[in-house]
Amino acid sequence: MSTTTSALLIVTGNNRAWSWVMPWVAVSALLWWLWNLQPLVLSYIGLSLTLSAMVPLVIAVLAQLFVIAAGDLDLSIGSYIGLINVIAATTLVESPARGLLYLGLAYLAYVAMGLVIHWRGAPSIIVTLGMSFVWLGVAVVLMPTPTGSSPEVLTSIMNWAPPVVPGCIVLMAVFGVATWWVLTRTRLGMAIRATGNSESAVHLLGVRTLLVQLAAYAIAGALAVFAGLALTGLTTAGDPYVAQSYVVLTIAGVIVGGGSFRGGDVAPLGAVGGAIVLGLVGTVMQLQGVDPNWQVGVQGMLLVAILGVRGLGHRALTRSTGGAA
């Protein structure tokens, strides 16, 4: 393959090994743009303020990543995180023991959802769609109007300020690297990705695919709970609808980060970058004074642009290399 083709592959995000790089290039570009608008952004406090709001989203993206790696899609993650937030902002504050029990039950329910999907072979899109109503409904029953506060421990974690590097960056790095390590350096991670990509083939090899898929949901559920707890520490309030946008954002984050819906095709470090890109775009737009009505639209156009370039690159390259890309 010529160097131009290789370069084109990488730039359009079509090189599997390097697909995680592009989101970070975008992150750097956005940070540079932000810095031009407001130099204080790159200071310790500036970065803390800008990035700490993205910690829950980053963790949620990693949860969605595990589900996508297993070949599914979780459309309920927004409502689920809202439910965790509601429990954490009320029961956990009033009575930690009962709060932990509720969280535990919610966690088991999430894993049960994964079990139902794979034991019955039902399409994950629809089961998670149905469960999103259930999570949201339970959250609304528990908290009809937004209220609540946050357990102290959560707020202090979210406000943690170690020397040199802002706490939020440390948190994101820890979760990101841990996910990367589990998915690419452990047998379980490999099994998850293989099953997600080609369940019948892996099943025929004698692997207990149901257990592998359950493991993926178990990890995703834990991450979703952490995301909900982080969000509570940040907002110090409860609201069933707080994370509705997470469904869209987590899927976009995984895809922008270099993943695809094929199953097993995920880039954990890229996904973290993807989540940060989506968050930073919002901040840039606010500082640039983009009409609030159009901020959502710009995010849509950006998504189309990124994926369109990747798609065009893929089509052009498969034609020129005869399908070798």
Place this chain on the structure above:
Amino acid sequence: MSSPTTTTLARARQAPFTPVVVGAALFWLLTIAFTDRGAGGVLLESLAVAFILVVCGLGQMFVVGTGGGAIDLSVASVITLSGYLGTSIMDGSDGRVLPALLASVAVGVGIGVVNGLLVVWFAIPALVATLATGFVLQSAALEIASTSKAGVSGSLSGFMSAKLGILPVPALLGMAIALAVTAFVRFGVFGRHVSAVGQSAEVSRYAGIGVAKVRVAAFATCGGSAALAGFLLVGYAGGPSLGMGTSYMLTSIAVVVLGGTLVSGGRLSAPGVWFAALMLTLVSTFVTVLGLSSGWELVAQGALIVLVLVVAMPGTRPTRA
């Protein structure tokens, strides 16, 4: 050995929409049991309310039918935009209802074409492409909402609340449209092409079917029907609102799949969409009749979707050898 009854029963058991017929009947009976409103009244009211969902669901059915897990997530935004667009063109005048309707539907079809082209030319997965266009449309709707103060025309509202005897016009329309689409899918070429593409795009290509054209047309149909739904919804609700489409985004997909259309594509079931829409509406009615809060309504709808899917529909588990 097999009498006419057993053959009919066997065929009914195999029909893709049987689970939702049973579900709809069940919740109809449950609702009647807990309220003193007449059985017929409950049914007709629910049919009228379900009308909008039927229209969106039928459009979504074509997209899902093309296979590959394609779904249209821009439906909610198209409904909202169409509502605002239609209202601002109508501006309270009866004479402008028709141009407003045509304009809204045309815009919806255009959006569908854009969605289809994004999927076909740029190889963007349908889920993400429609999500993105949905965002752009949301902004457009916000723009119109903040600049326009138009009102709905009286004749449109009248039409949506009219009755033919005791039958609400929307209920009749819903049945008529569902029947028409059923016939269209069964006997028309487009429906066959969508099924073929859903079953195997490769083979369809060899059979001479323009797969890309079929996909774009499916999205166009979905966009057009969502726009129609949005237009009619403002007649029903008395005016547009920013959240008017949100409840239809996921429920339009739910009614398609529960109704028996395969997510993997290849089998369309228009009667299923109609029955599933009726079922979901009856569930909401039932929960309201029981006097439970709106949170429980959500739980009931969600639990029902999962239950029908898991209990009554065939799944795909890999088998050893």
